[in-house]
Amino acid sequence: MKSLCGAWLNGLGLQDIDSALLLTEIIHLPAAIRCREVSLPGGPLLTLQRETRPARVLLRFAAHEEEPVRRGQLLERAAAWALQGGRLTVSDRPGQALRVRCTELPEHSTLHWTKEMTLAFEGRPYPLWRDVRPQAAEMTGRSGSAEVWVPGCGVSPVSVTLQAKERLTAVRLAAGDSFIELSGLALAKGERLWLGEAEETGLFEIRRGQTGGSLLTKRTPPSSDALCLPAGRRGSLSYSADAAADVLFEVWGVHP
Numbered sequence: 001m002k003s004l005c006g007a008w009l010n011g012l013g014l015q016d017i018d019s020a021l022l023l024t025e026i027i028h029l030p031a032a033i034r035c036r037e038v039s040l041p042g043g044p045l046l047t048l049q050r051e052t053r054p055a056r057v058l059l060r061f062a063a064h065e066e067e068p069v070r071r072g073q074l075l076e077r078a079a080a081w082a083l084q085g086g087r088l089t090v091s092d093r094p095g096q097a098l099r100v101r102c103t104e105l106p107e108h109s110t111l112h113w114t115k116e117m118t119l120a121f122e123g124r125p126y127p128l129w130r131d132v133r134p135q136a137a138e139m140t141g142r143s144g145s146a147e148v149w150v151p152g153c154g155v156s157p158v159s160v161t162l163q164a165k166e167r168l169t170a171v172r173l174a175a176g177d178s179f180i181e182l183s184g185l186a187l188a189k190g191e192r193l194w195l196g197e198a199e200e201t202g203l204f205e206i207r208r209g210q211t212g213g214s215l216l217t218k219r220t221p222p223s224s225d226a227l228c229l230p231a232g233r234r235g236s237l238s239y240s241a242d243a244a245a246d247v248l249f250e251v252w253g254v255h256p
Helices: 068-083
Strands: 008-009 021-029 034-041 045-053 056-061 086-090 096-104 117-123 130-131 135-150 153-164 171-175 178-182 193-196 204-208 228-230 233-251
Touching: 056 068, 056 096, 068 117, 135 228, 153 171, 228 233
Parallel strands: none
Antiparallel strands: 008 086, 021 056, 034 045, 056 117, 086 096, 096 117, 096 130, 135 233, 153 193, 153 228, 153 233, 171 178, 171 233, 193 204
């Protein structure tokens, strides 16, 4: 028999662990954002509370093995696969990935060995599905600008990789109405800077390269909290610097 669908964690499929594990159904519970708002008399509408329920995914599967010991071993392997967490991709959402943690493991029954079981995941730390491949724009020199179509829904995060072509101390990066200004960088020729939301933590970071030391203290006070663009339309990207650089903007479409 063959699985009816596919689910992969960090590139390894549940259905690929053993031929006796058959994935039968993928159930999606979309993310939801709830806001509580109040209108002040003669004043603006204020958001008092914002709550995001992460996207959830339920994997229904069967273990076609009657022998109790062998069946227990299969379920232990399925549980170990689920508990590692990481990047989840599924066959019915091509081109998208969700960073997940496991929230439910199946019960082990030796009596009802044909019964289907469920593995449950939720999006953590980032609650929404994200495109596996971003929309990209490359620029070079001391300044540049471009427009890209922003896929998905809501607000899409933007990341930037900059490589100095000569000593660089200041740069301004903009995406739509958001911008980040950095000063006092002292980037040497060939050195890289990366900023964006880290997939592992969901936090906005500015680093030397993608894994080097933090440069968050180089951000000027007027700067935005992060770079982002509204989805479903074309968005503008631009930069200017006090020295020449190669700059790559990447816009990550998000989905509930």
